[in-house]
Amino acid sequence: MSRTETLARPAVRALAASKIREVANAGMGRAGLLAFWFGEPDSVTPDLICNAGVASLQAGETFYTQNLGLPSLREAIAQYVSRLHRPCLTENIAVTNSAMSGLALVQQCLLSPGDRVVAVTPLWPNLVEGPKILGAQVCTVALNFGSTGWNLDLERLLDALTHDTRLLMINSPNNPTGWSMPREQQQVVLAHCRNRGIWILADDAYERLYFEGQPGVAVAPGFQDLAESDDRLLSVNTFSKSWQMTGWRLGWVQAPQALMPDLAKLIEFNTSCAPAFVQRAGVLAVTQGEPAVASFVSRLKQSRDFLIAGLNALPRVTAVAPPGAMYAFFRVQGVTDSLDFCKRLASEFDLGLAPGVAFGPEGEGFIRWCFAASEDRLADGIARLERALERL
Ligand SMILES: Cc1ncc(COP(=O)(O)O)c(C=O)c1O
Numbered sequence: 001m002s003r004t005e006t007l008a009r010p011a012v013r014a015l016a017a018s019k020i021r022e023v024a025n026a027g028m029g030r031a032g033l034l035a036f037w038f039g040e041p042d043s044v045t046p047d048l049i050c051n052a053g054v055a056s057l058q059a060g061e062t063f064y065t066q067n068l069g070l071p072s073l074r075e076a077i078a079q080y081v082s083r084l085h086r087p088c089l090t091e092n093i094a095v096t097n098s099a100m101s102g103l104a105l106v107q108q109c110l111l112s113p114g115d116r117v118v119a120v121t122p123l124w125p126n127l128v129e130g131p132k133i134l135g136a137q138v139c140t141v142a143l144n145f146g147s148t149g150w151n152l153d154l155e156r157l158l159d160a161l162t163h164d165t166r167l168l169m170i171n172s173p174n175n176p177t178g179w180s181m182p183r184e185q186q187q188v189v190l191a192h193c194r195n196r197g198i199w200i201l202a203d204d205a206y207e208r209l210y211f212e213g214q215p216g217v218a219v220a221p222g223f224q225d226l227a228e229s230d231d232r233l234l235s236v237n238t239f240s241k242s243w244q245m246t247g248w249r250l251g252w253v254q255a256p257q258a259l260m261p262d263l264a265k266l267i268e269f270n271t272s273c274a275p276a277f278v279q280r281a282g283v284l285a286v287t288q289g290e291p292a293v294a295s296f297v298s299r300l301k302q303s304r305d306f307l308i309a310g311l312n313a314l315p316r317v318t319a320v321a322p323p324g325a326m327y328a329f330f331r332v333q334g335v336t337d338s339l340d341f342c343k344r345l346a347s348e349f350d351l352g353l354a355p356g357v358a359f360g361p362e363g364e365g366f367i368r369w370c371f372a373a374s375e376d377r378l379a380d381g382i383a384r385l386e387r388a389l390e391r392l
Helices: 019-027 047-058 071-084 099-110 125-133 154-160 183-196 257-270 276-288 290-312 338-349 375-391
Strands: 093-096 116-121 137-142 144-146 149-151 165-171 199-203 233-238 251-254 327-332 366-370
Touching: 019 338, 047 276, 071 093, 071 276, 093 099, 093 257, 099 125, 099 165, 099 199, 099 233, 099 251, 099 257, 116 125, 116 154, 125 137, 125 165, 137 154, 154 183, 165 183, 183 199, 290 327, 290 375, 338 366, 338 375
Parallel strands: 116 137, 116 165, 165 199, 199 233
Antiparallel strands: 093 251, 144 149, 233 251, 327 366
């Protein structure tokens, strides 16, 4: 045995590396490759938001901030959440360096080795692997795919939420399927978790990228609409998707006030704080960014419809329009090894897509395509997939 082989903890060595990255690492940066494998828009952050970040730097805001974030940003987020959901106090908001960081902090805050965590899958792999770093055990409840898209068998989820479950993780609208948990299911799950003392971690990254809502401000049904202030609910959110700010690394956690001192300690010992200029851009986004969100969502809806129609016109492909998020998660008849299929799409056809199996075994046979892209690029991608399907 080499001396370095034993360095990392067994729990870390056992983590599954991201299969999206496995495909992407081989082709990233290659000239001519058309990539839709990551979850990010091909458009840059709106000017107004960028300008706020630049102005902050020019004003000399290059110092540490409070662990829980600038008071002005915490207050602005609380008002934003209150507009969309139920009233929320500044004291319920912790600013984090991305939703990814927020998820890790919440998991560190709640999970001990051996704890049982339940997750609804297919799911973005980062959510499922995080608890394992802490020695917790993740049990999955798989959505079913039918002619109307992805659905949850509620009884199966309730059965999985046993008395000894510590945490339920729900991402709705969901990456990769777009599945959005209906309000009635949220009510039942919240009541069940309340009875059993189970924490709910709602990953609300895509709550604004929702195509089914009433006219006006688009937002998916969320647990925050239903929860009382003492419910064991944590909502993790991000600036990455709604305001096209993936590279800024800014998010927040909405949590019961009693948890805040412990979250503040964890922030100190993980990242200490988010950069001041990034937080200033965040203030602009939540206070004046509504027109930008609205135009992004309407563009996304068009590109969703364009891509789904294009995919369904191909032989062997079944695609259902997702109600939320920014991915088509479609099935290709005859594909039983989506990882190998996506590697070949990248290497032989210059098309970068994510393999369904990256999101759990129930995603095998499916492919994920991020449609936050221009119609020209999507059309080019569909043509490449068509050529590939003639050969693979
Ligand atoms: C479900 C989900 N949660 C969280 C994130 C991470 O967001 P952030 O960029 O803030 O880390 C992503 C990113 O793809 C996601 O799909």
